Amino acid sequence: MELPPYRMPTLRSTTKHMWDKGVQYLKKMGNVILAASVIIWALGYFPKQHPASQNAPVGIAGTAVTTAPATDIPPSSPLESSYIGRLGKAIQPFFNPLGFDWKMSVGILTGVAAKEVVVATMGVLYATGNDQGSSEIQLSERLKNEKFTEGKKQGQPVIDKISALSFVFFILLYFPCIATITAIGKESGSWKWALLAIAYTTALAWIVAFAIYNVGNLIF
Numbered sequence: 001m002e003l004p005p006y007r008m009p010t011l012r013s014t015t016k017h018m019w020d021k022g023v024q025y026l027k028k029m030g031n032v033i034l035a036a037s038v039i040i041w042a043l044g045y046f047p048k049q050h051p052a053s054q055n056a057p058v059g060i061a062g063t064a065v066t067t068a069p070a071t072d073i074p075p076s077s078p079l080e081s082s083y084i085g086r087l088g089k090a091i092q093p094f095f096n097p098l099g100f101d102w103k104m105s106v107g108i109l110t111g112v113a114a115k116e117v118v119v120a121t122m123g124v125l126y127a128t129g130n131d132q133g134s135s136e137i138q139l140s141e142r143l144k145n146e147k148f149t150e151g152k153k154q155g156q157p158v159i160d161k162i163s164a165l166s167f168v169f170f171i172l173l174y175f176p177c178i179a180t181i182t183a184i185g186k187e188s189g190s191w192k193w194a195l196l197a198i199a200y201t202t203a204l205a206w207i208v209a210f211a212i213y214n215v216g217n218l219i220f
Contacts, residue, residue, distance in 0.1 A: 036110060036117045040124045043084035079125070080149075098170065098206070099163035099213040101148060108170065114177045162216035166209040174205035 079085050080102075087109070088102030095105045103125040111118040126142045146158040159167075175181075175198055185194035 032114050033116055033120045036113060037120045037124055040084060040106075040110065040121050043087070044079055044082045044125065046083060047081075084125070096151075097213070098166050098209045100167060101146070101158045103146075104158070104167060108174065111171060112175050112178060114179075115171060118171055162213055162220065165216070166213040169212055170205045170209040172205075173208060174202045176201060 080089070084106055085102070088106040091109060092100070092102040092105050095108065100108070103122065106125060107118045107121040110121045122143070123139050126139060126146060143159045144157070148154050148156050148158055176184075181194045181198060184197055185191045188194070
């Protein structure tokens, strides 16, 4: 790695450098977060749900034939039936031992692009899927009110102090962003080191989060 000559920094050069890097970061991440938010919203909106009456079978003289609803099938929200809901449900078993619901699991998946996208993902998902109160409720309050809708934990809060700590540690330790993985592959001259970085950081994050969640629940 080439190093520049060391000089005593001046206030003018430090301020200019800080400003340039700050603007560069905001432009780059602003585009990434905006694009990710739009994609997440679209995946959570489609396929669009139609009223049941529109899909009811038609009988004689155009009258709709009503059928008794099945009582053994739990109702699902439009968000859970969307593309992103199906994706979250598919990967949730991998994260369930860590105390994460399917929305948190999707946040981890989208965070592969950049860790900052995790917050944007949770903002979109929990704002869309929350049926309590108005849209003016802050994200922190929505997270506190979120509860599991199925399984052994049905009715229990999704995010408490232990699960939140587990989630934070997982985010800090798992898969580096795509830019970092690309840099590792190019600088090392072999993509096996990039794959190794993905594997061991994700495995380490899972083990640490698993220990925090399960040991924390035993103690508290």
